[in-house]
Amino acid sequence: MNEKVAIQTLPQEIQNINQGEVQLHEYLISKSVTKNKVQLNKNVFSFLLDGTKELITHNKTTLIESDKFLLIKSGNCLMSENISLSNNYRSMLLFFPDQAIENFLTKYKFDKKSNANDAPFLIFKYDTITTNIVENLVHLKNHPKAFLDTILPLKLEEILMHLVQKNGVDFLYNFLHQTNDSNKSFIETIQKNALINLSIQELSFLCNMSVSTFKRKFEKEFQTSPKKWFQEKRLEHSDYLLKTKKMRPADIYEDVGFENFSSFVQAYKHKFGITPKQSQLNS
Template sequence: MPVQNIPEIFIAKKKLLPDLLVHDYRMTEDVVKNKANLSVNMFSFLQTGQKHIHFANVSVAVNEKQSILIKHGNCLFTELLNQEQVYYCKLFFFSQKILDDFLTKHKFSFAGSNGSDKKDAPFFVIANDEYINRFISSLAAVTQLISTTGQHLLAVKFEEIMLYLVCKYGQPFIRYLNALAKSDQQSLLKKTVENNVVTALKIGKIAFLCNMSLSTFKRAFTKEYNENPGKWLQKKRLQKALELLQDNKQKPSEIFREFGYKNLSNFSTAFKNEFGISPREVPST
């Protein structure tokens, strides 16, 4: 599946990307692990359904009682319907310039905010409350206005929600904003790979999360680990599967999918080739 460039896919061709943009996003079918490139930062105010996001080194799930602020960059989106049979969220995009202007204007509020939470996590989960619900409703009215007036009001609404979240969450949110403003030029390969050992992600999607083409990823991986990524990941995943089976925590039929195998037979064959016994024959420790 091709990469979705967001929010560019929501904008008419030849139209410049504004510093602030609101988009109502609806779906009537589940979407699993779509590749997305966020060119700007984004609030996702979820109204119905569930959202799962897989980043380079961490994943997160939110429901309609939560909103989430997401850092620009590559990620995988899974969006699931609830009983309403529709997925709906209001997206509020903002450029790095808008964020920098906000931090500069309110720098007095950020004294003593050195350090970071969760090692600069690419997201911040927000618990919806009455104020946030009213804010979401107000965005709908603003987006109906003509472009120039609407942009001015969106700037006011952006400052409003940011100041409210500073009041609601204090220093953890302030530290997140400061981390969000930092440039990110460090290679994510090692961190991304080692945080996705025990997942079903294929090499292509891990490469995507590293912001690399598959061929570039394979070369960089081999240089870092002195081994082909497919073989390395298979060994690591089978070793983890062995540990789970030895601890009697799960059965082979319960774990093969989470290690990237389409069926139990393929998993059993790979397991036996690696350890000389079938998964069912693993003795308890």
């Protein structure tokens, strides 16, 4: 099981950050962290400079390297940051509220009539312009807070305008709409993360629920307990890996959510009537 960790609320828990609408923070660590529970009260550009990041949201998971950067919608997510060969993970974080997008679209007279796709985050690849913008942010980080409160909204506009010119404006409408179908979002969270080795605590966090509420809702929707449902899905996936991908049983048990090899063999035999090895030999 994954250890229970505290929820980090950003940007409000960051000390000594400027207090304007748009906020800048340099994040630097020398030890990798895994599945940190993060509650974002603002949207954020996460500009990777060193290391890699894995991001898990209610319906999407990805791993990105330092040749890319993220635009993450406010909400709950799990973040893992892995240090590079230089033993560092470094990123510049630029936080901003939904209203900043509204203001941007109004100021530059973009049409606001569009359908949002409700993507929890977007990935962009660095180019010369974004690299220069981020380098400028690095130089700005130590300036007085009053100056940052004035300049950062302009830097945000610069980034947004470049991305709009390059990718079109539609991606911004994602930040003007929130899904109202909580039941659909709950089911999507379960289905999208069925094969990811997350604890019930982590899944309930992604659903913005207490563990007890999560379990009650799960049993109502799926007519079984979370433990049984996820084990069924992961055993079915393990059967696919054994028979189709020809992977060794000892190489997959952790990936399908089992703490040790013997418990995996026992569960597999209980479901399929034979051991993983026997199943592979018979296929």
